[in-house]
Amino acid sequence: MIPAIPDALPPLPKRSVGMWLRGDWHMHCRHSTDSTNNPQSRIIGFAERLGFDYLVITDHDVHVHGAVAQHTWADPEYRSDKLLLFYGAELTAPRGHVNILSPEPYNHQRIFDARNARDWHLLELKQELGVHWSANHPNHKNHYGFSWDLADSVEIWNTSIWPKNMISVRMWDDQLLSGRMIGARGGSDAHHGIPDDPALIVPQTIEGSANYVGTPTTWIFANDRTKPAILAALKAGRASVSSNPYNPRVEFYADIAGNGQFDMMMGDNARPTGAPVTFEVRLVGGGIAGAAYQVRVIKNRGELATMVTDAASRSVRFTDTPLPGERSYYRVEVEGPQAPYPEVPNSMAQSLNMVALSNPIYFNYDPNF
Known part of the structure; x- marks a missing residue:
């Protein structure tokens, strides 16, 4: 079905x-x-210690044959009095990788066992279990298929390596241009811990010295500080991404x-006048x-x-006219100097000058498509 402009x-x-809440949506532990x-x-x-609000550890389900509930979730270390901890895992399948996210434990074994099923069967299962399906690194070697x-x-x-994500952003733009409203997020996908002794940090090693919690950081504007509210805001696209937690959060209105x-x-969608x-x-x-x-404005996949x-207000304004008879979206990318991330000292060089980006503001999109 081709999406039409809704009545x-x-x-x-x-x-x-x-409220704005920050966290990381993609991490791996032991x-x-x-x-x-x-x-x-x-x-x-x-x-x-860094004052994050939420976190999820998404271990590879294939490593435990789908039994993440008996491993990652059952680990007594998976607890916090400060963080909102989601339940999830990285569905690791021949057709790609997906982060399955949920406020509470769910039956991940069923998803793992159905990983090679037809997409319409997976859609039915996703809806039955009430989980959030988040496409991981769509352009990487373990692409989203x-x-x-x-x-x-x-x-x-x-x-933290920004250049490897540029085509993933283009693929997201393709989906937005097709009429889909898909919220975007970041994820460090960190697999290795930073050495306790700074002298052991190897500058040439990306994992463990330049990529860890918060590289990048995803900021969520949620109605309240609860896990259901955060997931709802992520799906709605009320989020932006910064290369590290010390860089500014981009807000777009x-x-x-x-x-x-x-x-x-x-994330908002309205009919233009x-x-x-x-x-x-x-x-x-x-x-x-x-x-x-530098703020680059993207409209319908092109640079506007x-x-x-x-320097004082740290803001910019611009004006454009979205047409009443057309579908359009706007989003922004922010480039500039990287704020130091002392706890992950080599991340700055990997992110180059990409500081932050926003989710879109939509006009004339069909929310049911």
């Missing part, structure tokens, strides 16, 4: 209540056989009513004091504009 759209949600020096207590303790109709979100920034009030944010819409990009927290950041933030 009517739900009203925009009110933004008076909500229960993945290709992980080293990375027990759960090490990962969780690290995230707690399942139907995009299964995906609730997509990992467009995997590990639009004033569709033309009254000076920004009534749309990332035919009048110009004012957009605002804000960089919040972190970063380099006084630095100028490039601007530089004001």
Whole structure:
């Protein structure tokens, strides 16, 4: 079915209540056989010290024949009084890798056993179990080969190495242009722990010295600090991604009513009026004091504009007119100096000048497609 422009759209949600929460959606501990020096207590303790809000450890299910509940989840170290810990695993199948995410334990064995089933059977199983299906690193060697109709979100920034993600972002743009509303996230996909002794850190080694918790960091705007609210916001695309937790969070808003009030944010979808819409990009927290950041605006897979933030306000505004008879989306990418990440000292060089990116703001999208 080709998505049509809907006759009517739900009203925009009110933004008076909500909070930004940060975390990492893709981690491996010692229960993945290709992980080293990375027990759960090490990962969780690290995230707690950095003030993260949520985390999930997604071990490879193929390493334990699908029995993640008896390994990763049953590990007494999988607990925290500070973090919201999700339940999940990385479905590791011939057609690619998928992070299965849930607020509470679910029957992952059934998903593992059905990993080679037809996509429509997997869709039925996903819906029955009530889990979130997130496409992992779609362009990497373990590419995403399942139907995009299964995906609730997509990992467009995997590990601290930014260049390896550029084609994944293009693939996401392709899906957005086709009419799909797919929330984007990051995930460090870290497999190895950083040595306790800084003298043992090898600069040439990516894993363990340049890629760990928060490279990248995914910021979620959730209605409240609960796991269901966070997953709902991820699916809705109310999220942005920063290369590390010390870089600024990018927030993206639009004033569709033309009254000076920004009534749309990332993930929102509205019918355009035919009048110009004012957009605002804000960089919040972190970063380099006084630095100028370059903001690239992407509209319908093409570059619409490039601007530089004001050093004082750390924001930019632009105006464009989404047409009433067409479907369109806008998102932004932010480049500039990398904020140091002292706990993961070699991550900055891997991310180059890519600092952050946003999810889209949509116009005339069919939310049921």
